[in-house]
Amino acid sequence: MTKLPQRILAVDALRGIAIAAMVLVNNPGSWSHVYAPMRHAQWHGWTLADLVFPFFIFIMGVSAALSLPKQVASGKSAIQVINQAAIRAGKLFSLGLLLALFYYNFHVVDYSWWHQQVVELRVFGVLQRLGLVFFITAVCVVWLSARMIAVMFLLLLVLYWGLMALMPYSDASGNVYQGLWNFGNSFAAWVDANLLGVSHVFYRSATPFAFDPEGILSTLPAVASGLLGVLAGKGIQQPATWLVKLNWLIVAGAVLTASGLLLEQVVPVNKALWTPSYVLLTGGLALFSLSALIWLLDVKQLICWAQPLIICGSNSIAFYLIAGVLARLLIIIPVGNSSLHGWIYNKGLVPIFGELNGSLAFAVIFFIVSFIPIWLMYRKNFFWKV
Template structure:
């Protein structure tokens, strides 16, 4: 059995290009795997604490997943731009391709937002209940906008200015969040509020999109964790990936890279905790302290991957994550569609999800273990599909 698994892992890894940095592929795969795991429990009422988002201020391991993906997007941008320019592709062509990619990501996000039908409610009207109340922001929408904004910075700004952009965007966001006044519908004036439903980011999203098109219908303003204003520090998160990729492709030795990445990450984590006394660590607001924290952990985990994979040649464990990471957007879309189908398509008076969890896993394993087991089964099913695509050489690039 062990030999079969080893041969299987070797067959995946041997197909990778010789110059491929396996640590980055592994980090990407780990991130998208974690994202799908936490997004698909058997029951939202039975989730272990580390697999849930923090209610507001503070953080859990789950709160680090999305910024990790944004960080990896930054790494990919630098590698992609470098490869295209080496082939003689001009900046205008790269921008056009980037704009198309941004649009595709936004449209895919809207597709997932609209991929819903309540079969159990005869009065449900998809046009009025879904399309006309569609959530406009979202995960893929944010990725698209952040990707394109970061691409423009990488193309048109000197590399030595990237840290300045990352710091400047966070500083600008902080000043706006804390100092710009705003008012509710009753004319009540606010400034510097950082509570759910009452902050400048929520006010702006409600003004631009309208309350019914946002994630949370809170008061006095609806809000969205992927809203407009908090996109500014998210671009900073992406730029940290660009900066990390620059260093990874420097002439520093492997040991130097591991030490610098790990050391820098630990310093950023400490700075995040210190800054949280002024601006709390908060994912929905994507505060600068959250940027520092998530970037710090991303650097530490990337350093660990380098230490395991490149320093000590422990490679076989990475094979499943290479498969998942190679088709990260396809994996995200597949999981989103299947999760909805499992929850929506009726089997009698139940759904596939309620039958698997409620009738099988929960009675056998208990509520929390059963809910986690459902998420793991969902991952296993997804892996079969992603592995099939990988073996066929089908890589979905938006």
């Protein structure tokens, strides 16, 4: 075998790993009882859970590099492809907003859905970030060469570092800060607090600045993660043997991982701030993962074990939305003084498995229930394209 097939199963599988892990990590029985690998780092540092989001953005970049040039080659103009990308980005952003609106607290008699969910709507989130990153990435794929995309990747990291490290900013009391990477005290947090406002971010009680982990400024390095995926996608399309391609992925992964670990001595690895060291480290690990999956699935054709992952990856956004709606329904539906979520965990799982394993059991059961409609969609050959 001299080259890989046009449909690269490893791409669907890695996307499936990312979305499956996201559903598992986001839905424990209790946030107070979570195994360490499934718990995000408290601030600086990283766990397996912190690899999920950047892996998804990375593989989105790979997919863009594989699909968008084909659209141009089929006769569509660059503007048409970019317009379609803008529509898709808008849909992703809108779905994120709708998911944020989908909540009601029945335990509070005078609960105001309009005020809590609309007036104080959280503007950014996971799907919103995916939409923004996808659009910018698509523009780069259509209009820039691989060399220019590599330059853009480096420029985004340098620009973000420069703003975070060198730009002075001040709080309401007049205290001036510079170069901080703290919870609620960084230039990124200052930007979110001033442009989005306290009522429209995730960490509203952070001091001195409320901020969002998917906020405005940290979207820049998130785009860099997507561009890294584009470069990987362009690399695996080159006319070379599979051995050459895999060696390229492994060497690039080693260089990026080592660079991220070295840069960590100066700039901390931090998911919420999406620091440059975090981009390099997670990008390197994503390249390792992609190369391993290509070897197993596309070269050795060992596919059976990965079929559930391929199913997850083939309808990843639908999977995320189904899980998001189900999770909110379990919290919204009241059962006594608790919710259906709390009742299932405390009354059904804790007596059998205990608090920690019961929390894991809840996540696994939740995953299986969310997976069923995705599996049915796959069997019916229905793929929902946002």
